[in-house]
Amino acid sequence: MISIVVVNWNSGSQLKSCVESIKNFNSGLVDKTIVVDNGSIDGSEKFVDEEKNVVLIRTGDNLGFGKACNIGAENSNSDYLLFLNPDAALFDGTLTKVTDFMQKSSNQSVGICGVQLLDENGKISRSCSRFPAVSRFLAHAVGLDIFIPRLGHSMAEWDHSFDRPVDQVIGAFFFVRRGLFETLQGFDERFFVYFEEVDFSYRAYCAGWRSFYLADASASHAGGGTSNQVKAKRLFYSLRSRLLYGFKHFSFPSSLVLLAITTLLEPLTRSASSLAKLSFTGFKESITGSLMLWSWLPRWFFKGKTR
Secondary structure (H helix, E strand, C coil): EEEEEECCCCCCCHHHHHHHHHHHHCCEEEEEEEEECCCCCCCCCCCCCHCCEEEEEECCCCCCHHHHHHHHHHHCCCCCEEECCCCCEEEHHHHHHHHHHCCCCCHEEEEEEEEEEEECCCEEEEECCCCCCHHHHHHHCCCCCHHCCCCCCCCCCCCCCCEEEECCCCCEEEEEEEHHHHHHCCCCCCCCCCHHHHCCCCHHHHHEEEEEEEEEEEEECCCCCCHHHHHHHHHHHHHHHHHHHHHCCCCHHHHHHHHHHHHHHHHHHHHHHHCCCCCCCCCCCCCHHHCCCCCCCHHHHCCCCCC
16 A cells, blocks of 8 residues: 655645545555645645545644655555655556556565656656766756756656666655665655755665656656745755755765855856846846855854754
8 A cells, every 4th residue: 555645835726636636546555645734824735624534744834845754654654655746646547557566576676666757738857867976066067967968967868758767766756665765764854855855765776776767657747846936945955955965975075076066166157047048036046045055054064054
C-alpha cells in the first residue's frame, strides 16, 4: 500500500485538484493521504477537512518542505511513500504502473521512482537531473548550460520519452520505499526548501540504491507552485540550500569555490542577464535574493544557523 504526503502552503485551488486526483485515481492502492499544512493563510487547507480518508496535520507555521514531509511520513506505515506536490495531480493508472514496477524482482535495487510529468500545456517536462558538481554550478552561472545542456545539472538535452536510471527525479512526484526512507532517517531538515530531495537521492545512491525515471507512467505538474508567490525568497532559499548541499557533500576546497560562485559570480551574471532582457523586476528579485543570502551567511558561519 501507499501513503501519499502532500505539503501545503497557500496552494489555493491546486490542493483541491491534487487531492481530488488522488481520490479519483488511487486504484485502491492508497491507504492514507496526509496533507501537512505549513501555516497557510489562504484557507486552502479547509477543503481537506471535508474529505474522507484524508488526514490533515496543521503545523501552525511554515516549518519547511523537508520537515513537513518527515512529519507526514511519521503518520503513516505503508510499504511505499509518495511525496506529491499540491500543484501536481495523478492520472488514471499512475500508481498502478509505479507500484508494479517497484515490486518486480528485477527492480529491488530501485529505491526512488519518478514518472513522466506533463506541464499545463501537456508537454513533457525535463524533470530529471544529474547530481550537483561545482563545474555544473559554474556552467550555469555563466550560461554555458544554455548552449551545452550536458554541462548543467538539468537533463534538458534528453526528451524524457523513455525509461532509464537517473541520478535524481524531481521532488514533485517522489515515490520511495519506506524501508529506504527510514534507513536514511528521512529528509535532512536543515534544507528549508530545495535540494532536500537531491540530498536524499545522493545519500540513497551512496547506500547502494538507484533512482529510476518511469516514462510509462505520468502525472501533471504545473511547476513553480506556491513558490511563484515569493520569487526573491525562492531564489534565496535555492542559493542557501545549494551552499548547504555543497558544504555537506563536496570537498572543502570545492565548497569554497561554490561559495564564490554563489555569492559573487552568480549575482553579477543574474543581474546582467535581467538588465539585458530589460526585466527590471527580475533584476530587483536577483538583488533582493542575493542580499538575503549575504545577510544569512554570518549567521551560518558564526552561529551555525542553517535556516
